[in-house]
Amino acid sequence: MSDSPQALAALLAGASHAVVLTGAGISTESGIPDFRSAGGLWETYDPMKVASMNTFMDDPALFWRFHRPRIDMLGAVDPNPAHDAVAELQRRGIVKAVITQNIDRLHTRAGAVDVIEVHGSLDRGRCLRCDHTVSMDELCARADAADDGVPRCDCGFQLKSGVVLFGEQMPIEAIGAAFDAAEAADVMLVIGSSLQVTPVSQLPGVVLARGGALAILTESETDYDHRCSVRIHEKAGPTMQAVLTALDA
Numbered sequence: 001m002s003d004s005p006q007a008l009a010a011l012l013a014g015a016s017h018a019v020v021l022t023g024a025g026i027s028t029e030s031g032i033p034d035f036r037s038a039g040g041l042w043e044t045y046d047p048m049k050v051a052s053m054n055t056f057m058d059d060p061a062l063f064w065r066f067h068r069p070r071i072d073m074l075g076a077v078d079p080n081p082a083h084d085a086v087a088e089l090q091r092r093g094i095v096k097a098v099i100t101q102n103i104d105r106l107h108t109r110a111g112a113v114d115v116i117e118v119h120g121s122l123d124r125g126r127c128l129r130c131d132h133t134v135s136m137d138e139l140c141a142r143a144d145a146a147d148d149g150v151p152r153c154d155c156g157f158q159l160k161s162g163v164v165l166f167g168e169q170m171p172i173e174a175i176g177a178a179f180d181a182a183e184a185a186d187v188m189l190v191i192g193s194s195l196q197v198t199p200v201s202q203l204p205g206v207v208l209a210r211g212g213a214l215a216i217l218t219e220s221e222t223d224y225d226h227r228c229s230v231r232i233h234e235k236a237g238p239t240m241q242a243v244l245t246a247l248d249a
């Protein structure tokens, strides 16, 4: 098992169908706290409770008191060098697909295309009653104009963002696309995911079962650590920039 950016670059350079899978750890370097770690909003609210479908349905004012500032927080951060590197690897044709557990849209803002967002994303607001959709700007404007902070559809029902909530069904299309990408991959590079949440936690196993190779770049441990070809315990941004440098050498 190797642990250098150069080894990761060599693994990617030799791949015919590399796929990247990212989790919260890639965005902490942009200043977005991982809700499993301490800090900020997540200490004030229990995310498992407040970011749940039950709370959205039963107490939308509580839900939006939590969710509304989070939209501003996510809008105020920028992609970091790790997001930039992933987009560059995709532009070069080395990475064929990008799968993410993040809802922050930082991969897309960094220039990645067709990002598979398995936990949804903050792309637009939608009414669960009449299926009307609005832009996030419109959703925020409606929330800010409401006495109780709840953005409402023209039909009167509370609007929801595209983020998948606890207790809500996962987006079937994105999950299917993620498994298709894993089935096609001969290399999977995991960045910033501890691989503890299903079904994403199953994806590296799909790649390994078909004889593909696994590379993991996280600061924390994962259950797949002993099955990696490359295992790097470093920050994502500097490491991925070093990978690009190695590819150029």
Ligand SMILES: [Zn+2]
Residues within 6 Å of the ligand: 127, 128, 129, 130, 131, 132, 153, 154, 155, 156, 157
């Ligand atoms: Zn509606």
